Amino acid sequence: xxxxxxxxxxxxxxxxxxxxxxxxxxxxxxxxxxxxxxxxxxxxxxxxxxxxxxxxxxxxxxxxxxxxxxxxxxxxxxxxxxxxxxxxxxxxxxxxxxxxxxxxxxxxxxxxxxxxxxxxxxxxxxxxxxxxxxxxxxxxxxxxxxxxxxxxxxxxxxxxxxxxxxxxxxxxxxxxxxxxxxxxxxxxxxxxxxxxxxxxxxxxxxxxxxxxxxxxxxxxxxxxxxxxxxxxxxxxxxxxxxxxxxxxxxxxxxxxxxxxxxxxxxxxxxxxxxxxxxxxxxxxxxxxxxxx
Amino acid sequence: xxxxxxxxxxxxxxxxxxxxxxxxxxxxxxxxxxxxxxxxxxxxxxxxxxxxxxxxxxxxxxxxxxxxxxxxxxxxxxxxxxxxxxxxxxxxxxxxxxxxxxxx
Numbered sequence: 001x002x003x004x005x006x007x008x009x010x011x012x013x014x015x016x017x018x019x020x021x022x023x024x025x026x027x028x029x030x031x032x033x034x035x036x037x038x039x040x041x042x043x044x045x046x047x048x049x050x051x052x053x054x055x056x057x058x059x060x061x062x063x064x065x066x067x068x069x070x071x072x073x074x075x076x077x078x079x080x081x082x083x084x085x086x087x088x089x090x091x092x093x094x095x096x097x098x099x100x101x102x103x104x105x106x107x108x109x110x111x112x113x114x115x116x117x118x119x120x121x122x123x124x125x126x127x128x129x130x131x132x133x134x135x136x137x138x139x140x141x142x143x144x145x146x147x148x149x150x151x152x153x154x155x156x157x158x159x160x161x162x163x164x165x166x167x168x169x170x171x172x173x174x175x176x177x178x179x180x181x182x183x184x185x186x187x188x189x190x191x192x193x194x195x196x197x198x199x200x201x202x203x204x205x206x207x208x209x210x211x212x213x214x215x216x217x218x219x220x221x222x223x224x225x226x227x228x229x230x231x232x233x234x235x236x237x238x239x240x241x242x243x244x245x246x247x248x249x250x251x252x253x254x255x256x257x258x259x260x261x262x263x264x265x266x267x268x269x270x271x272x273x274x275x276x277x278x279x280x281x282x283x284x285x286x287x288x289x290x291x292x
Numbered sequence: 293x294x295x296x297x298x299x300x301x302x303x304x305x306x307x308x309x310x311x312x313x314x315x316x317x318x319x320x321x322x323x324x325x326x327x328x329x330x331x332x333x334x335x336x337x338x339x340x341x342x343x344x345x346x347x348x349x350x351x352x353x354x355x356x357x358x359x360x361x362x363x364x365x366x367x368x369x370x371x372x373x374x375x376x377x378x379x380x381x382x383x384x385x386x387x388x389x390x391x392x393x394x395x396x
Contacts, residue, residue, distance in 0.1 A: 018305075019308070046374055055370070058364075
């Protein structure tokens, strides 16, 4: 199920806003999230669900991966969302406030029943589990590791701070442990992990700082709430020309040396071994570059 | 079928359309009022979409008002479907009480 997708940015689009949905693909985000959950008023859930269903069928989102965030099954909206959205088979369904593997089993059972009814395969559309409660953080390793359909987990910073009864601060110190635990769970299962949104769209320097930190500690990408935020996140996550040249050289030399039966070698006096080659290969995938 | 209650769906935002529905007395048929910022260009196809949807749901004895701000066809269909289902009191997966509170 796991295949490489660049997920530097995931643009949230409110599911009840036709103008934003029809323009969603033009901003160049790697992923688009059509949101039926927090971005939709409680008395407009039916309208948003029908709108997303209709718009998804005909809108060109260009190269972006399209995900739909449904409501939790404990709400009156979750099941109706799945009935409308699963037959569309978007790239992924994002499930909010995931707290335990048992919840994922319940969700998957429902999804697979709907897929069977519509003659759809069980291995095309993936799941993204959102971790946004203390209980979810506690159980994140088993959530991330037990299900082949989960190919990304994400942290929901706003809900998590609310669940923890703390006030969000610009340094994110209150959710730092959760961030790192969620990253480690994702890395252990070799799946993507996407950082929470940066809510102040006018603070571009703050966004850049937070994204640089997210990249340093291991996030695959970051959720964005405004098209203005996309370029900044992409700049942070896109490898520089110097990094690409270096990675290319490492991979090329590795192949030449491997063919000659040499496992460890040196470039400019620095030892190159398997972990360094793996990192270089990952960087080239990010840059969409193949080595001949 | 005929509407059970007055209902609405959509907004006055650009690229959207607001649809209002109210029941008419028995054997009144359909009364349709459409206004659009692009009536000149797309008024005819807009009317066809409305009639098609009303036919699909076999709606009669209905007063439908649509005020369009340049919505695309999937949006028009979505708003019509939502308004019709709300007027039939058959919308699922939403807070019905709050919708009936904001009835037209």
